[in-house]
Amino acid sequence: MRERTDGRCAHALSVLACIGLLGLMGATLAGCTAFFGPHEKRANAQLLPTVGNTARGSVTFIERSDGVQVTYNLTGLPANSDHALQVHERGDCNAADGSSAGAVFAPAASRLRAGVRVEGDLGNIHADATGVATGFIVAPDLALDGVRSVIGRSVLIHREPDDPAFPDHSVGPALACGTIR
Template sequence: MRDRFDGRALHALIAMAACSVMLSGCGLIFQNHEKRADAVLKPTPGNATRGTVTLIERSDGVQVSYSFTDMPPNSDHALTVHERGDCIAVNDQDTSPVFALPAERRKPSSRLEGELGNIHADATGAATGFIVATDVSLDGVRSVISRAIMLHREALDPYASAPHNVGPSLACGVIRR
């Protein structure tokens, strides 16, 4: 009887060890992976501005970290996401509209999801910082993946009504995972 009990205990111990190994592997699969996307912004024709943007989804929104150089010194500029992932447009009339859900686009004075905010260039024409964008995401209906992100010549006016015109872009890139 004792031999049979030791055999069952050994089998149970082996089964428990196997389950433990399998469950530790599940931790790698199901752990919280950071949702991240990046864009390299290149100058539009006639401009020298260039930079990078990194988007990381957080619990309070998407953190949009940016670093730009060769901007006009001591100036403010709008950072916007556009509907299409197209940076080959040569002028402002050819660019796609700012990203917005259809219901938001119909509201005449509402801020659009793709209007991320304004950034300020220092005396050397550089800008580094971040914006928390609460109206966009990196998946689902509000996803900005594969859309164009543009740095515009002018800043967003929070009091302006539609259309949301911030002038031509200085730099453009496509948001990629």
């Protein structure tokens, strides 16, 4: 004998099937957010010594809400010394002295005013008694995209420290250079 249905049972089963499918999709997507969720923007540069120097290391750029955190880990510097760390306009470290990197990165109008610190001037770093410099600097005027982006540019460690009182003062030749990727 055959039982007669008016479609309510079939409709209830299809609703339950849809709810189950949505639950399964939700669980799958929740798992994907851990994989595809927000990732920090970051870039890296491997610094190699310029001719006649031994400085080398890595510099990492991580975009934060207050600017770009620049973390450095450098070796081969003169013991107990201070050095300027700068981002330069071009990502070209082919010249033996690092000069192919161009001028210090200055995307804003500050580059037109003498005596003003430009965005690419990250400040000074200190090497310890073994010639190692590690630490970080927060650069509020830099970014990893847009006109203030450092990606595709170069980062250089210079022989002399930067003097904040005289921003136009030369920081000497580059000890190491690396392209920011």
